[in-house]
Structures are given as structure tokens and as C-alpha cells.
Amino acid sequence: xxxxxxxxxxxxxxxxxxxxxxxxxxxxxxxxxxxxxxxxxxxxxxxxxxxxxxxxxxxxxxxxxxxxxxxxxxxxxxxxxxxxxxxxxxxxxxxxxxxxxxxxxxxxxxxxxxxxxxxxxxxxxxxxxxxxxxxxxxxxxxxxxxxxxxxxxxxxxxxxxxxxxxxxxxxxxxxxxxxxxxxxxxxxxxxxxxxxxxxxxxxxxxxxxxxxxxxxxxxxxxxxxxxxxxxxxxxxxxxx
Numbered sequence: 179x180x181x182x183x184x185x186x187x188x189x190x191x192x193x194x195x196x197x198x199x200x201x202x203x204x205x206x207x208x209x210x211x212x213x214x215x216x217x218x219x220x221x222x223x224x225x226x227x228x229x230x231x232x233x234x235x236x237x238x239x240x241x242x243x244x245x246x247x248x249x250x251x252x253x254x255x256x257x258x259x260x261x262x263x264x265x266x267x268x269x270x271x272x273x274x275x276x277x278x279x280x281x282x283x284x285x286x287x288x289x290x291x292x293x294x295x296x297x298x299x300x301x302x303x304x305x306x307x308x309x310x311x312x313x314x315x316x317x318x319x320x321x322x323x324x325x326x327x328x329x330x331x332x333x334x335x336x337x338x339x340x341x342x343x344x345x346x347x348x349x350x351x352x353x354x355x356x357x358x359x360x361x362x363x364x365x366x367x368x369x370x371x372x373x374x375x376x377x378x379x380x381x382x383x384x385x386x387x388x389x390x391x392x393x394x395x396x397x398x399x400x401x402x403x404x405x406x407x408x409x410x411x412x413x414x415x416x417x418x
Contacts (some may be wrong), residue, residue, distance in 0.1 A: 192217070228241055287316075289370065290313075293317065300331070333357055
């Protein structure tokens with residue numbers, strides 16, 4: 179907690195969402211892993227619409243500006259950390275981070291860090307080709323910083339995304355688990371779950387004994403990066 183005039187206050191996290199299911203996901207993580215931390219959600223479905231109207235690999239300018247406005251609003255609302263819950267928005271996050279004085283992160287950044295740090299042959303599962311350029315860019319940038327050579331194998335199941343958008347989550351999960359199993363049988367050291375919303379499936383992945391193989395946002399990883407980022411504003415770096 180931070181000391182402010184009149185007494186202590188809790189750290190506060192602001193989440194930006196482009197699809198409604200990640201709101202409940204973030205709520206669960208915060209309650210399970212960071213009780214006592216305040217948080218606020220900001221949702222705009224137009225971000226997702228404009229992303230999928232644009233060419234693959236292009237972040238629309240409108241979304242860059244939206245994220246800058248969102249970041250400013252959340253900082254003004256007292257947030258000590260802002261987290262993007264959309265895997266298509268790392269460039270917008272980096273752009274908007276320049277307009278605020280608090281940390282602004284991609285919620286899935288921690289799993290990309292872990293994949294590159296621990297593995298060389300990385301299988302990546304996703305349900306849309308739109309995430310591929312951002313994931314590859316993020317993984318290779320991390321590998322370059324470490325002076326490390328990596329191999330990336332993508333598996334894309336677009337039919338699962340249609341089911342997710344239609345609210346048919348059981349069938350979505352069945353296809354995802356089937357195709358992740360296929361990818362795991364290839365010559366890869368791990369399977370990186372390439373979208374933040376896959377965190378909704380963490381219990382199903384763990385039930386299949388894939389917790390050591392698959393890397394996805396989870397209560398421990400997501401809350402860990404939020405905890406480190408918020409505590410950094412109030413405590414020495416040694417507490418990370």
C-alpha cells in the first residue's frame with residue numbers, strides 16, 4: 179500500500195478490454211491472487227472491430243489513439259498500473275505508454291518472456307492469423323535481447339474463434355485442446371497459448387497434465403506481473 183495524505187491506500191490496477199470475457203478473467207485473477215488491490219475495467223468493442231477490419235499485422239491508427247486516451251483516463255482515475263488484455267495491441271500499448279507516467283503493460287508479456295527465456299523450439303497456438311505478426315515480433319525481439327536463436331511453429335484454428343465469438347465455449351475449448359495436443363506432438367519444447375483469453379482455459383489445461391508443457395496467462399503469471407509493477411511504485415526493487 180502507498181502512504182497518502184490521510185492514511186494508506188491500496189494500489190490500483192486499470193484493465194483495458196476489447197472483448198467482454200477477459201473482464202471476468204481479470205476479476206477472478208485479482209480476487210484470487212491480489213486481494214485488497216483496487217481495480218477498474220475499461221471496455222471498448224470498437225477496438226476489436228477495427229483490428230479485424232484492418233490488414234493482418236497493421237495496428238489501426240484509431241486504436242493507437244484510443245489506447246492513448248484510455249491510458250490517460252485510467253491514470254487520471256488513480257491507477258498505478260495499466261494492463262492491456264488484448265493480444266493484438268502490443269504496439270498500441272507501447273505507443274500509449276508514452277503519454278502516462280505509470281507502467282502500461284501487455285498482460286501476456288510475462289508468458290512471452292518465460293517462453294523465450296526457457297525454451298528454444300516454441301510452438302504457438304492461436305485461433306486467428308491476426309495475432310501471428312505480434313507474437314512473432316514479440317518473441318524474436320526478446321530472443322534478440324538475450325542473444326538467443328529460437329524456432330517458432332504456429333498452429334492456427336480459426337474455426338475456434340468463430341465459436342468463441344458465438345459464445346459456444348465448450349466446443350471452442352474442445353477444438354483448442356485437440357489442436358494443442360497435435361502441436362505438442364511436433365518437435366517443440368513448449369506450447370505457447372497465443373491469446374490472453376486462453377487463460378479462461380487454465381484449469382482444463384492443468385487437468386490434462388499440460389501445466390508444464392503449455393504456457394498461458396494464469397492467475398499466478400498475470401497477477402505476478404501486476405504485483406511487481408504496482409509494488410515498484412511503492413517499494414524498493416528488491417521486493418520484486
